Amino acid sequence: MANIFQTMKNVFTYKPEKGQAFELLEGSTEGVERENTPEAANLKPGSDTSDKTEGTSAEQTKDIPAEKNGKKVREKKTPLTVEEWNKQKNDEEASPDQTEEGLVSSDLSANLQKIKKEFGIPYNTDVMTRKFKIARKVNAFITYVDGMVDSTFVSDFVLRQLMEPRNFEEFFKEGNTENISDYINENVISVHEVGKMKDLNTIYFQILCGDTALFIDGAEMCLIISTRGYEKRSVEKPVTENVVMGSQEGFTENLRTNLTLVRKIIKNKNLITEMIKVGKTNQAYIGIMYMNGIVNQEVIKEVKRRLNSIDAAFVAGDGMVGQFIEDSPFMIFPQTLTTERPDRVASFLMEGKVAIISEGAPFAEVVPITFYHLLQTSEDSMVRWQYGSFLRIIRVFGIMVSAFLPAMYVALTLFHQEMIPTELLASIARSKEEVPFPTIVEIILLEISFELIREGGIRIPGVIGQTLGIIGALILGQAAVAAGLVSPILIIIVAVTGLGSFAIPNYPFGLSLRVVRFFFTFMAAILGFYGISLGLFLMACVACNIKSFGVPFFAPVAPKTKSAPDLVMRQPIWKQEERPDFLNPANRRKQSSNSRGWEHKKNGGKKQ
């Protein structure tokens, strides 16, 4: 008995969580303007990968002009250059599981045996090995995955060059002490990217990625020749985030393409792409993109810590990545922003957010986000601010309608008939006259059939799918009314609700509202408006508790922080001078307070 009471007490008492939740706290160096001094010293792996070697960052004191509180001298880490840091990173990645037997042997047949064993040749028909003689003299073979490489490229620029004896005249001259693999790398193969590798595990992975590995008899090195040429989709229009004004490019399934699409928009040396490998078995690369000098390093650290800690066999696409790294998996609202548009990613990066782009799905995840980002589209900033604000208001209305309209209808007709205008009430009553079901059954019946049409419309192939949505809804609705299953006014309610949910620009958010709607309808059916308010209160409490990478879900509003006037109402673009404060960006100012320089005649509109 006491046990039961104890457990009950535990259910009701509040206990702060023990685990170290990530908080994005105000930093001392935050908001100091220094756009062009990348602070890369912080870029080291997160705490759980501390077994790796730490960055050798020499510490050096440096004066920072202190703004307010006197002439304090702060210690600051000297920034590493990106190349240095990349090198350091590569060394770290190469270091683990480096064993003696995992190295390339100087015996060609031994290498061949190992490759055959590892890739399961001849059972595995995808991996090809081709033996040949370099310049008719030296034995060698190449290995590649059929289909992943561009075969004409391999034939023309690898095999032909290697077999041609004239290319090796220099090498076979008297007194040449040069290593054959160095010679080939420097003189023979005219391919843009060739790497030398010793570690077999890395070589296997490179082969799997579509590179060609060249093994040469007597060399303890393997040349990895970049010959990737697998089939991929070209850049197309985004499917889920269509806009009228603005860019029409969408991401593809190819990571490289996606990174390039973003880089094309931000031509800045501070745009950093870090690669992290996740997925133990499928070994997918994930690109983390951010703007150095703008982004808060704490966020980067946290993103990397979370990504590095993913321990799963199969991670494909950013949707799965997002689920692994989000803060509160049991909350209904999305905590990462999924977008298909490179221009959106670029604008988020410029605000100081981090984009996570992965292979396999044409989407990128942006963190940290707030509720208000889910209402915005890239179109809002492309059109003039009056139109942008108008579109946002319509969208907010759509969200309201999508979440509350069926609930409102149920509450009104069941509990609050006095609030309905008399004539409308009469027509509702008249149209419901021959319907045998209670309102709640009617509305659930119709909502579910509408959801069915939506889901079915997506699965039905091609041309039929699009027409089915409209025809199905029309005919089904009409027939349901004629058969006396539902009242006609309900068709309007459900149709408007559907329209409202289509107006939500963010698909995951739209999905969450579709679920929430049923909750509200249920609450309305048992308690009327009081139930809706109760549900809303609960939902708001829960949503206020969500954090996306240390940023509260309703951030610039609750808690109140400074941000550019671009939440729901969008003010003119020249007024949006600052990056959101809740991100604690390294550089807070986005543009000068006088971004329309031409208006000031003194200096003739020249940049100051």
Added chain:
Amino acid sequence: MKRVICLLLLLSYMCILFTGCFDAQEVTEWAYVYSIGMEKGVTDKLRMTVQMPSMKGGKGGGSEGGQEQGNIETITIDCPSFYAGVNMINSFVSRQINYMHAKYLVFSESLAREGIDSYITAFIRGRQIRRQMNVIITKGSASDFLKAHSVAISSSLSKKQQNLMDQGSNTGFFSDVTYGDMLDEAKAPYGQPIAILAAINDEGKFKPGEGTGQLPFKTSGDYYAGDLARRGGSKAEFLGTAIFDGGKMVGELNGDETRILLMLRNQFHRAFYAVRDPKMPNKTITMDVRGQKNPNIKVRFEGDKPVIDAKVFLEGDVLAIQSTIDYESKELKPILENEFRKLIKEQMDKTIKKCQLVNSDVFRFGSFAAMHFPTIPEWEEYNWLKRFKDAQVNTEVDFRIRRTGTMLKSSELFSTEGKKGE
């Protein structure tokens, strides 16, 4: 263990939540009453009438539904009290009577003269009773009136009820007084309640055939409800005001007097007035008259006798001048204004006298007199409502013509007799 307890708690919460369903009722389980009528019963204390629309529209709600909307069911029953009657009606009406959408509360005149205070103060406790109902006193039987009050030009009864009340502010012939207003005024020592006067017009006043155009003409508001000489339209007629002393009806005002009443109560919006042409008594000049600003009412005491100075401010546009006299001109405009001022002052004095005769301060002069009393007990002690009849009332009317319509100047007509006019 924790999981089990959470589940149990959830289930018990559900039990509490589901109690909310007990008063959930579908719209098809109610019968919505649009008007409630009450008069003296024949076989019981009260005869109650409810008017509700038939829900026989059926599915579709399309074109066929539109015709059906006109079907109004009027049910009359003798019963001891209102709520008892509601139950009695449910012995033959399959749906629960719901009067939260009732718009009219109709009392018969004989009941009102006997006193309706016991009714209006009684059923306000009901949750479904709305204070926005309009209170109507009808001459003759309330159930006959409601039967006659059917839809004529529109197909929807509730819309007709609403629109008709809005017309009150266009004509000033009746006030849109509500149940809540009446209740407040009946309970206040500052003034007396009023109600809308209505009656069935049986077209008895209408004389068929071509007449001769009777002169001198009557003013448009010189009628009580049911007296209009007319033919066609809905038989129910709203015109004039019933005035009360507490809960008892003591008199009635005609259309013109109602306009004056509204002017003094600061509820007058606009009305068309046909006045005698000062220079050609056989012709009329019609004006669109609006209230200009709040009436200026001051109450002072000469000894124990209250003296009331009331001044109303009106303005208006000229709508029609039958003669060709140029009343737009600077010289003639004051003549017309004076003529109208005289007319209104005359009517105002007459109306106030009439109300003083039955000692009913429906103008709410009491609220201005109360300023002279430092405490409420003293004010209640003074008993203004009793002393209203002794009050001396000085009235004044201010009227300005603002615009002259789409014509700046009246011009003469030409005929075989030459230039006509002047």
